[in-house]
Amino acid sequence: MVQTRGQSDGGVETCGECGARYKVTIHRAPTRAKDEAHCHKCGHLLRAWNDTHWPSFVLIKDEPVAPTQDG
Numbered sequence: 001m002v003q004t005r006g007q008s009d010g011g012v013e014t015c016g017e018c019g020a021r022y023k024v025t026i027h028r029a030p031t032r033a034k035d036e037a038h039c040h041k042c043g044h045l046l047r048a049w050n051d052t053h054w055p056s057f058v059l060i061k062d063e064p065v066a067p068t069q070d071g
Helices: none
Strands: 007-014 021-038 045-061
């Protein structure tokens, strides 16, 4: 496990595909981490990083996908 040097509130992020909402926590470490996070509901890429700061996501609200209107 990576030794972290603290964390901070990253606010709330909404999946651009399905509307699921996540509480975000930003972690800091002495070395770079390269990874990405995907929506637990639809698999959409939420964020990718290669940095000493990286986010973690906790699902807080599972929004239904809004129907689209054609025409």
